[in-house]
Amino acid sequence: MHRIKEIAVRTNGLQLPYGRDLLSEVLRGQMRDFITKIAFEEMAAAIGAGSYERSAVRRGYRHGSEHRELTTSFGKTRFLMPRAKLFSASGRKVEWESTMIPRYARRCVEVDAALMGIYFGGVNTRKVKQALRPMLKKSPLSKSSISRLVVRVKEYFEAWRTRSLAGEVVPYLYLDGICVRVRCGSHIDSLPVLAAVGVRPNGEKVLLALEMCGGESTAAWKGLVEDLSGRGLHAPRLAIIDGNPGLARALAETWPKTNRQRCTVHKLRNLLAHAPKRI
Incomplete structure (x- = not known):
């Protein structure tokens, strides 16, 4: 019965609402190159020179690369993350850290915001995984991941709640x-x-x-x-x-x-x- 329905849908050229999204699949495939390009451009700006470029204002040098995984709204993406060493004011060499792709980050802020919005709206962890499965694809999302996000939100809220208001002028x-x-x-x-x-x-x-x-x-x-x-x-x-x-x-x-x-x-x-x- 299900096989007959599949043939009928494919023959008529129709697409079910929950079927394959070809555009998203193409974008998801290109996301790896986009993220890698952004990371390399940010690193080059931090160093102050391009690859093999001789420059008097060079602030460091490249130090290989490593594979990273990041979950965006298009799902989990495996990309190449560059590494670099920067010269500090004291003369020591320090590891370069990206501001756009923080170290140990596994998800984009947009994904974390979606997770928190659904969770605080009353949806439990299991249903959160089910609701976001079409978007996150095979990205890991455990109960502990939600718990860590909740702790981060609590820390942020506590810092905001206790911030100084001495500089505020509110008539x-x-x-x-x-x-x-x-x-x-x-x-x-x-x-x-x-x-x-x-x-x-x-x-x-x-x-x-x-x-x-x-x-x-x-x-x-x-x-x-x-x-x-x-x-x-x-x-x-x-x-x-x-x-x-x-x-x-x-x-x-x-x-x-x-x-x-x-x-x-x-x-x-x-x-x-x-x-x-x-x-």
């Missing part, structure tokens, strides 16, 4: 709580997250803080506001908030001179909620 500050679906172990729950968005003098908005909490209590908001102040953020001229009394008290205690304004969007939503749908 206007938006404070609000949102509910997002968050993975907690093997469960997906909807949890409140406190958010702080500042507005710079030129009108540019910048995300300052995100804090997960059990609810929008006075203690929770006071912890967020005190954290902003402790990281060097000066008291804003105006804080735009909703009608949460705990947030208003937290602002009054930490930044008593900051003016407060009720968010018009929240106010309009409250009015519409009490207005009749039909007149």
